[in-house]
Amino acid sequence: MIDEVNRLSCHAKGISLLAFSHNSKQLVSVGTEDEPLIVVWDVEQGSVVTSTINTGSVNDISILSNPDELIFATVGNQSFKMWKIDPETMEDLLYLDIPLVDNESNLTAIASINSMPAPYNCSILLLGDSEGGIVVYTPESNEFIAKINKVVQGSIGLI
């Protein structure tokens, strides 16, 4: 029923998260806190495309919909980063460290929505925190556009 394609060995201390690119050609793996390694794999070749040691924790990962290149976002304790492979070298993993509105936030989950209807008319990322709040971020204009404070009966305020 399932045939093993590749056995990918790079993480010496385990894997905490995995995510396929939208075209299934690449796989992103995130190591454990003991070894915060982020690796981008070529699925077909079973080889490492690029890797880097991350500073800080990673609690969740989400692949952004982009037909041209692999871009993914990670969240963790006081951390929200966007990642992509350097288009020039195709070897280095670049990141964008996005300052949080609440610097004490422990972000626990992230989900992406490719296209939101009006009034947003953009793709958004939903960032959940350990306090039950959700922050809405749009990578297109690089700004936080709303916050739902607590999932239950929360209100949404636009900036």
Next chain:
Amino acid sequence: MEEEGNQVEEEAVEQSESDAPESIKDIGTEFRLQATPTFDTEGDLQISQLSRSLMEKRASLNRSVLSYMSETEEFEDVDVPHNQCLEAEHIIGYNGEEAVKNLFWNETEGWNLFTTKNKLIIEHLSTKTHTIVYTGKSNISTFALSEDKKLLAVGHGSPNTCESA
């Protein structure tokens, strides 16, 4: 690579000290190289200088941490009546170890895929039958399915490998 990364970090620090952004919108969008971490005793490397400047600015203005999001105090904790909360009807599988993202529900085809210990199990919802589709040598920490559901990647939480099938 390390020198280049550190140089970029230093430039970012200088910029944040001299010209702190007025709002979230003013923050640049240029990706940069992940600097190789040099762990210090304070352990505060996770907080970038840019984030620190924003934090200090809020403190100087005596504003709450949410002040960049909302100028009002609209957001208040609300007690929700018990009958408005969702309750679990079934628990399907239990890992017992640290595992995340270890459940996938295919609502259109009617099956669940979940892990327990070192096994990956598919549950056919119409027949309530379970099939072990993968057994690893150690506990499974997470898995991922490709969008077309033709590829499955399984990760282990202990020293091991990532396997795609």
